[in-house]
Amino acid sequence: MAKDDRPVSAADSAYLTLRADILSGDLPADERLTEMGLADRLGLSRTPVREAVKRLLIEGFLTRAPGEGLRVTALHADEVDQIFRIRLMLESYGARRAAEFASDAEITELFRLADAISARVPARTEADYDAMTEANAAFHRTITQAARSPRLSSMLSLAVNLGLVLRTYRMYSAQDMARQARHHHDIAQAIATRDPEWAEAAMSHHVLAAAAIARARRTRT
Amino acid sequence: MAKDDRPVSAADSAYLTLRADILSGDLPADERLTEMGLADRLGLSRTPVREAVKRLLIEGFLTRAPGEGLRVTALHADEVDQIFRIRLMLESYGARRAAEFASDAEITELFRLADAISARVPARTEADYDAMTEANAAFHRTITQAARSPRLSSMLSLAVNLGLVLRTYRMYSAQDMARQARHHHDIAQAIATRDPEWAEAAMSHHVLAAAAIARARRTRT
DNA sequence: GCATACACTGATGTATCCATTATGGAAGGG
DNA sequence: CCCTTCCATAATGGATACATCAGTGTATGC
Numbered sequence: 001m002a003k004d005d006r007p008v009s010a011a012d013s014a015y016l017t018l019r020a021d022i023l024s025g026d027l028p029a030d031e032r033l034t035e036m037g038l039a040d041r042l043g044l045s046r047t048p049v050r051e052a053v054k055r056l057l058i059e060g061f062l063t064r065a066p067g068e069g070l071r072v073t074a075l076h077a078d079e080v081d082q083i084f085r086i087r088l089m090l091e092s093y094g095a096r097r098a099a100e101f102a103s104d105a106e107i108t109e110l111f112r113l114a115d116a117i118s119a120r121v122p123a124r125t126e127a128d129y130d131a132m133t134e135a136n137a138a139f140h141r142t143i144t145q146a147a148r149s150p151r152l153s154s155m156l157s158l159a160v161n162l163g164l165v166l167r168t169y170r171m172y173s174a175q176d177m178a179r180q181a182r183h184h185h186d187i188a189q190a191i192a193t194r195d196p197e198w199a200e201a202a203m204s205h206h207v208l209a210a211a212a213i214a215r216a217r218r219t220r221t
Numbered sequence: 222m223a224k225d226d227r228p229v230s231a232a233d234s235a236y237l238t239l240r241a242d243i244l245s246g247d248l249p250a251d252e253r254l255t256e257m258g259l260a261d262r263l264g265l266s267r268t269p270v271r272e273a274v275k276r277l278l279i280e281g282f283l284t285r286a287p288g289e290g291l292r293v294t295a296l297h298a299d300e301v302d303q304i305f306r307i308r309l310m311l312e313s314y315g316a317r318r319a320a321e322f323a324s325d326a327e328i329t330e331l332f333r334l335a336d337a338i339s340a341r342v343p344a345r346t347e348a349d350y351d352a353m354t355e356a357n358a359a360f361h362r363t364i365t366q367a368a369r370s371p372r373l374s375s376m377l378s379l380a381v382n383l384g385l386v387l388r389t390y391r392m393y394s395a396q397d398m399a400r401q402a403r404h405h406h407d408i409a410q411a412i413a414t415r416d417p418e419w420a421e422a423a424m425s426h427h428v429l430a431a432a433a434i435a436r437a438r439r440t441r442t
Numbered sequence: 443g444c445a446t447a448c449a450c451t452g453a454t455g456t457a458t459c460c461a462t463t464a465t466g467g468a469a470g471g472g
Numbered sequence: 473c474c475c476t477t478c479c480a481t482a483a484t485g486g487a488t489a490c491a492t493c494a495g496t497g498t499a500t501g502c
Binding site for chain 3: 491
């Protein structure tokens, strides 16, 4: 799949569509799914759908249990905490490594993206939200790449994908948005200074704040 | 696939066989592979092989680059360190959670497995090595399960699979084996005591020691 | 009336076929 | 002599057809 998530194959598009449908709640967690049904829904044959389903199973978005069939995984509160905890560990470590290995071009890019995010705060239009989400993803992706560890990258993308449920800025208050946006500048600065400790701490701080927002939202509802 | 890694489908067996061939060096890293070629080699059609290859690509055992074709991923020294580092984070956290959530049955099982491993030290026969490897895998798997986080489990199994290259006890000296075996008792004790800090530290210690052995082997050769 | 066995239905797993794309080589022109 | 372009071939992605397995329901026998 292309790095920018533009689907280039039917299997990719099936994967992205299904994931989006799961995250949006379009595919409810209590529904029993079949590969054939999904293939019909997407207008594809079973082959690419099977690939997508397999990947979603590996990533934990779907569950296949004997006697239960194929279902969307129900995310319990504790699981959400676990996902953030894992993301915390991996992403903080990634920031630490980025401070050691980032190229000048990557650092420039980080500042540019941090600015792009801040420019949209507070978001008002759909376009604002989309731009923020996109720039935010690019920011974190750039750091991960700068960490120079393919394994870390793939593990992180897994963890982050899982956390997608919670990463929509639409749930953020203006205050939350402003704070998270500021963090990006801090992180970029820490990496630019080549200070691994600082970068790690800044990223920890950032992720934990996001986790707190998610938790608050959960307990509120 | 069955939890005990017994293949129940052709796709599973293709996955396990290919992974074993990669780890054993039977499929060298500089060779150019094709799905058809692998299918012939395994006596299967392309379909299950395709699934296996896709999974191995996701897990990082294989690489598919434009202009390069399909190849076994070459593990560089630094990458090995990265894998251990990731495993360190995840597995230590798993041990911490296990200390909080393990059932009495699981704790009993941990002690049993720790004994089973120690009983084979120092390993002399192939059967000894196999039994140790199996018991060791079961030990870590039990802890992961006790951590009560499906996400952590799946991420860890990925990291551990990647580390498989280095986990063969055949490379361990008698001294190394004895030390690693003792660690298992320590870890089990820490979890039984319900002390998360201790469990985490014990596991960190254990993984770092394993990493050191792997590193020593690398620099020696 | 209950239990067991058999059959039917539907879902997943596997194989083969077809289409599209990419790659390597050869030939021709600059 | 090297570079470029086009063609042939092979590899991958997608579709469909087929087999196998599991689950469920019904019927029959005890």
